[in-house]
Amino acid sequence: MAKFDVLKRCSLVRDLNDEQLRTIANLANEETYEVGELLVKQGRKAEKLFLIEDGLVGIYLELGPITHRLLQSASEFEMVGWTSMLPPYRARASAKAIETTRALAFSAKGLIELCEQNPEIGAQIYRSLAALIALRLNNAFIQLMGVTSQDANL
Helix, strand or coil: CCHHHHHHCCCCCCCCCHHHHHHHHCCEEEEEECCCCEEECCCCECCEEEEEEECCEEEEEECCCCCEEEEEEECCCCEECHHHHCCCCECCCEEEECCCEEEEEEEHHHHHHHHHHCHHHHHHHHHHHHHHHHHHHHHHHHHHHHHHHHHHCC
8 A cells, every 4th residue: 555545544644635644655664564573662762653554563561571461452554653752752662563564664753853844734743643642541541440340350
């Protein structure tokens, strides 16, 4: 699928006009991740934002050197690595390919510069980023409540 078509289906940027989407498409590199490959590593500087074109990515919280917990997953036309757009620019969780995954990868620095130079694009991206964060927090809360209610029944 062409970069432009992938962007049209992504909630982060789909409300932008065609010219704005083409500008953003020029910033994207197509990357492929095999099963088990990391896109983002918890605790490290987050330098890329990923738009999944095809595949499945798990978002994991690393609890120790060999222990991790799957928090959520992301699939087609969803974003991972959004912490690369917000200070302190550190990954709060790891993102790993569960299936072979094709993604559009954006340099966070390049995308931030575009947002600063073009406030209309920036406002839309950061508004959508806020909605994404709210959704992920809500999903995490629901997951936590499910775990709590199961534990209470034991």
